[in-house]
Amino acid sequence: MTTVEARRPTLAVWKFASCDGCQLTLLNCEDELLELAGRVDIAYFPEATRAVVEGPYDLSLVEGSVTTAGDAARIQQVRASSRRLVTIGACATAGGIQALRNFADVAEFRAVVYARPEYVDTLATSTPISAHVPVDFELRGCPIDRAQLLEVIAAFVQRRRPRVTAESVCVECKRRGNVCVTVAHGTPCLGPVTHAGCGALCPSYDRGCYGCFGPADTTNTGSLSGRLVELGMPERDVHRVFRTFNAAAPAFAAESERHPSAAGGAR
Amino acid sequence: MTDVESAVALDLAGLQALVDLLAAEGYTVLGPTVRAGAVVPGRVTTVDDLPRGWGDTQEPGSYRLRRRDDEALFGYAADAISWKSVLFPSRELMWSGTRTADGFSITAGEGSGGLGDPPYAILGIRACDLHAVAIHDRVLQERALPDVHYAARRKDAFLVTVSCSDPSGTCFCVSMGTGPRAESGFDLALTELLGDEHTFLARAGSERGRTVLDRLGSRPAADGEVVAADEVVERSTRRMGRTMDTTDIRTLLYDNADHPRWDDVASRCLSCGNCTMVCPTCFCTSAEDHTSLAGDTAEHWRVWDSCFTSDFSYLHGGSVRSSTKSRYRQWMTHKLASWIDQFGTSGCVGCGRCLTWCPVGIDITEEVAAIRADPRPTAEQTPIEQTPIEQGGGG
Structure with missing residues (x-):
């Protein structure tokens, strides 16, 4: 295995419209974090470190939904620089709680919440990442489950299918x-x-x-x-x-x- | 069982003595206990752990404990969770492996379930569930490669059955020929009598059952007690909540594979899998492989699976049974019809759990009756979905 993979695969963690709870799930893997860092090169994870390794990345974890035109463009770049892209959490896989705007008038929400609504530039809908780019795997949950996240990363490192079932x-x-x-x-x-x-x-x-x-x-x-x-x-x-x-x-x-x-x- | 002379009477102290004796013999003594608003298997150290004075009210989609107006210890119907959870637990480590300098090493998994280690003494198992155990014996042990994990827990299990005295609204063991009193497959059989004295008529069903009875301070049963015990069973027999006409049921279901009732039930079925989880005979499992991040250790787990998930019938490229209709038909047809071809008995013991614990109250007896009342045989015999004979075949 070591001869085939001379270097550790690089991991990037991206944030879109979200509460950061799913990224925190990764940071909360206290017992496993050192082992994880030994298996993957944490190349881009602003929530954890300002150090940045340039892409492309072997595995990207994407948290959050697309709610702005800027994010709609950014996810294309993330996809282009990722060998595998895994979305994590309800925002990234379904649009999240902020997708309530999809059933309402976002301009009205904006006017009610913000003193200067014209400062806010947002899309009318909150959409999952899969509505914008091909996604290799979707990990559900609000927030995601810690053990399932580790399983997905391990499956990626070991090049096998994640053991995550879609039953009830x-x-x-x-x-x-x-x-x-x-x-x-x-x-x-x-x-x-x-x-x-x-x-x-x-x-x-x-x-x-x-x-x-x-x-x-x-x-x-x-x-x-x-x-x-x-x-x-x-x-x-x-x-x-x-x-x-x-x-x-x-x-x-x-x-x-x-x-x-x-x-x-x-x- | 028919040997009236061998019947003895135990009082409450005698029942406690039985629990103590089994514990002293090294058994993990289990029995019905009240937890989370239901009667479920649990550890029993004294008769006070048993559901004294509790009964249940069960209807399709509904279960409620209710206070009885007596002190019955076994005055409930089928436990909310069957004894499958003990003898064939929902998660079981088959083996674990470790990478070594020159290869790998394998260690066999531990065989215990959540309620302690075998050997188990199970107090209060109903006739329906005894039949379910016999079915598991057939399915899991009496095959070319027996399930050693099941066999290890089953081998020394000491089974104390109690005749059902108060069947629920979802019970139909009489239709399935499995109850309300066990005729075989037990070590001891009790019938609870709530007359002037609170006693248990006890009979041995095995040599070791006889040995245990002889060591308890019991007295021979009086003729009146034997008659009273028979009356308990006769009363239960008359009070089944449900019936199922099983006449030619294989042919009925095979011939009606395209009956419109399958669409009707699919409109109600949640495909959630609860019926298969609570069924005491459903035995389908899948394997889970766990590996550490470094890939130096691995574990192979067996977990209960359900034919109601799409993953269950996934073959390369997709699910064989993608619709809820096809899954319900597969489950019911296997349970009541192709099980007979496969294992020589019905896969249903009439415990009623799939009715009670279905969140939307789908009633298997009603589904059979609906097809029987208005059969629509498929004109040309179309082969129904076949079930492989070996394990994984569906349970």
Whole structure:
């Protein structure tokens, strides 16, 4: 292996519109960080160091969504200078919470929030990285799971497929030996339509799943919504549970639009 | 079982003595316990760990504990989590490997589950679940290359079954011929009697079961107690929440592979996999390989998998079963029909868990009934999706 790869692969970490939480997940790999630094050359990671190694890069991790014209141009450069590009987190894979603007008038938001809205130059939508450039792998989550991130990096270093499954949260919840919070307690839960990866964190603490990892590979959101309503959830809340960190993920976006919001209209 | 003379009566102290004896013999004693609002397998050191006074109300998509008006220790129906979780745990290390100077070394995985190390004594296993264990014995052990991990946990397991006295709204063991009282496959069989005295009619089903009974301070059962125990079972038999007509069910499902009901159920099915996880006979797994970043150590894990995911049927280029319709049909047809061809019995034991724990309450008995009520045989016999005989074939 060492004879084939004389140098360590270079790793770059890029930020677009995001809260930095997913990059922090990498920094939070305290026990593994030294080992990681021994396996890859951390070439560009402004959140961690000002030292910059010139590209191109073997692996780019991209956090955040595209919300400005500048970022739409910048992601093209990132792609061009990356051998492999992996998006991390709900912003990069689905547009993030900021994609709520996709369902509203961004000019109105801007006018309400900023004293001088004309200073803010932004796009009308927040879009995932995959809407702009080809992506080699999407790692879900808000935030991403630490162990899954290390697995993706290890898989890249070892040139194999990442062991990240697209099954429902229910599968990992049952593997964990949890009692179903919906069936046994009547607690609304998005687990049946949500992508695994968190280890069924919330149901393990008797909370329903919030859908942080976005839609699973196969979803039937309509059937689940019917169940949520049966459990007593008002229509406007069904609308809202699908309008969180993965609001613009197609399966969740379509389901939220089927239920009227508090304002009255479907949007 | 039919040997009435051998029946003995245990009181609560006798049941405690049984727990103590099994623990003293080196067993990890497990039984029903209350956790997270449900009856689930847990460690049992005293009879107080058992769900005294708890019953359950189960309907498709709904489970609630309820207070009973008596002190029954086994007054619930199927546990929320089956004993599969102990004998065939959801995650299991098969082996680990380490890179060495001149190659690599392999170490066999540890065999224990989350509730302690084998040998296990399982107290309170229902007749339906005993049948599920027998099915796993057939599927996992009685094949060319037995599953040594399962066999190691199963070999010395001491099984104490308890007749079901209060079946739930989703139970249909009578239809499947698996309950409510076990006829074989146990070491001891108990029937709880809640008359003037709280007693357990006990019978041995094996030599070691007989030895254990002889060592307990039991007395021969009175004729009245034997009759009362039979009445418990007869009452349960009459109170099944569900029924399933299994007449010619293989032919029925094979002939109706294109029935419109499959589209109907697919419109409700979440494809979430809960039914397969809670099913005591579903045995499908996938392998996970874990490696350290440096690539110097590796672990090979076996984890429960589900035929309701798209990855499950992924072959080069895509999933064989991409639609929910094809997955539900595969699961139900395998469970009730092709399982018979493959293993000689139905894959369903009528425990009702797939009904109860389906978040949207899909009822397998209702799905069968709907097809039976309005059969639409496919004009030309189309081959249905085949299931490989060996492991990975679907469970």
